[in-house]
Amino acid sequence: MLDVFEHFSFVEGQQLLLLLKEKLTLDGKIILRVPNAASPFGLQYQFGDVTHKAAYGPGALQHVALAGGL
Numbered sequence: 465m466l467d468v469f470e471h472f473s474f475v476e477g478q479q480l481l482l483l484l485k486e487k488l489t490l491d492g493k494i495i496l497r498v499p500n501a502a503s504p505f506g507l508q509y510q511f512g513d514v515t516h517k518a519a520y521g522p523g524a525l526q527h528v529a530l531a532g533g534l
Contacts, residue, residue, distance in 0.1 A: 466497045470510070473517045474528060481532030496525055
């Protein structure tokens, strides 16, 4: 998912990861790319689009993935 995951709330993102996990093979991967909210320019992308529901900085995706069972 390239520039898609931030359009889900944190809870929705965790639920989505759980659903995707069920579909993965043992060596399967989920690829995510989101705007870096910690970047000096990241917030203009985050808040310039009202459809964004969550902001992610370094380590945040890993935290959501772990909370989502990955």
